[in-house]
Amino acid sequence: MASEYAFELASSSIRFGPGVTREIGMDLAEMKAKRVMVLTDPNLARLSPVATVLESLRDNRIAFSLFDRVHVEPTDVSFREAIDFATRANSTRWCGRRWIHHRHREGGESLLHPSGGLSRLRQRADRKGKPAPGPLKPLIAVPTTAGTGSETTGVAIFDYTPLHAKTGIAHRRLKPLLGILDPENTRSMPPQVAATSGFDVLSHAIESYTAIPYQRRPRPDRPVLRPAYQGSNPSATSGRSKALRWVSKYFVRAVEDPDDDEARQKMQLAASYAGVGFGNAGVHLPHGMSYPVSGWSATSAPRASRATIPSCLTGCRDPERAAVFRFTAQACPERHLVAAEILGADVSRARPEDAGRSSRTGWSPSCSG
Ligand SMILES: NC(=O)c1ccc[n+]([C@@H]2O[C@H](COP(=O)([O-])OP(=O)(O)OC[C@H]3O[C@@H](n4cnc5c(N)ncnc54)[C@H](O)[C@@H]3O)[C@@H](O)[C@H]2O)c1
Numbered sequence: 001m002a003s004e005y006a007f008e009l010a011s012s013s014i015r016f017g018p019g020v021t022r023e024i025g026m027d028l029a030e031m032k033a034k035r036v037m038v039l040t041d042p043n044l045a046r047l048s049p050v051a052t053v054l055e056s057l058r059d060n061r062i063a064f065s066l067f068d069r070v071h072v073e074p075t076d077v078s079f080r081e082a083i084d085f086a087t088r089a090n091s092t093r094w095c096g097r098r099w100i101h102h103r104h105r106e107g108g109e110s111l112l113h114p115s116g117g118l119s120r121l122r123q124r125a126d127r128k129g130k131p132a133p134g135p136l137k138p139l140i141a142v143p144t145t146a147g148t149g150s151e152t153t154g155v156a157i158f159d160y161t162p163l164h165a166k167t168g169i170a171h172r173r174l175k176p177l178l179g180i181l182d183p184e185n186t187r188s189m190p191p192q193v194a195a196t197s198g199f200d201v202l203s204h205a206i207e208s209y210t211a212i213p214y215q216r217r218p219r220p221d222r223p224v225l226r227p228a229y230q231g232s233n234p235s236a237t238s239g240r241s242k243a244l245r246w247v248s249k250y251f252v253r254a255v256e257d258p259d260d261d262e263a264r265q266k267m268q269l270a271a272s273y274a275g276v277g278f279g280n281a282g283v284h285l286p287h288g289m290s291y292p293v294s295g296w297s298a299t300s301a302p303r304a305s306r307a308t309i310p311s312c313l314t315g316c317r318d319p320e321r322a323a324v325f326r327f328t329a330q331a332c333p334e335r336h337l338v339a340a341e342i343l344g345a346d347v348s349r350a351r352p353e354d355a356g357r358s359s360r361t362g363w364s365p366s367c368s369g
Helices: 020-030 048-059 076-093 117-125 191-209 234-256 261-281 285-299 318-331 333-342
Strands: 013-016 035-039 063-067 097-102 139-142 155-160 165-170 178-181
Touching: 013 020, 013 261, 020 048, 020 139, 020 178, 035 048, 035 076, 048 063, 063 076, 076 155, 165 285, 178 261, 191 234, 191 261, 191 285, 191 333, 234 261, 234 333, 285 318, 318 333
Parallel strands: 013 178, 035 063, 035 097, 097 139, 139 178
Antiparallel strands: 155 165
């Protein structure tokens, strides 16, 4: 088996600034869009991020259809609903189709072009592993948490109910055309959501930094088969350490005070930087462990008690995370120690075998990843 010799850095265009959401209508007018589909969830549909987008579309005479039934922890069933909505809308009025997606992007919609969307979804979910069949409709992603970083990734995560499993569709063609990072959109985030999505940033940054290096992976037969999750590579190292520094400095502040503009802005940038990191390197054990738990909670738990366990929390609680990094640390101790140092640990006297060891001393565990 030939080893990989190349890596690819692919990311969406990202626009950051308080209030940039108001520009979306102008972007679409530039793109000659006549009609767009706006996707969000019922909760966000009544909040200012969505209202600002719809106002910008009206101001720029862009017709739109609002799909506000996106699920937290989406499933193939909720994808189907979005397909049917797009298909119905499509058969009547679409021209110059465009997509706007609010929230974390299952990304599915852009893959779920009305014709044959679900059959492709089944093929991919059944691990046929075929690459996305061609260029997809442009997608503008507007994250409202800080966050998944999914405005930069070509990954759509969903729960596949027939298998009661959380899985994903990953291909560079799923990446949004534009990610709109507007810190005003995360101001209304409840502390619990700020905490769980903040842990996602932490995990994305550390996991993509400590993933198996790309050179130790098999070389694909054709470039289109090179996976989005290609293993750790130098492409986004600087972004990841920046993301970790911001998490270390601003995460708690952003959770405790949603009006702390500096903390909110830095956490949103950290989410995107960590997104570029894991979107091109991948995640590993913590996320892998979280899927069965959040997948179960989304598809199998008794409907009445189906409380969504945010995926970013299931593999992230301290005891588990410490255990995970104790396990992974020996694979690349130097990188775990670097991450520990960025998060505040004193590693000046650390030996490689100390990597992953937790000191249980509050926020700055010494010598642990
Ligand atoms: N595609 C990717 O690359 C990728 C990466 C990581 C996670 N994910 C997926 O993203 C999902 C998690 O997304 P998330 O962490 O952004 O949470 P979320 O978007 O699912 O939101 C969680 C809850 O918070 C509410 N909420 C979100 N933003 C708000 C705001 N600004 N104000 C008030 N309420 C708000 C939502 O309405 C929802 O009820 C999971 O399904 C996970 O699998 C995808």
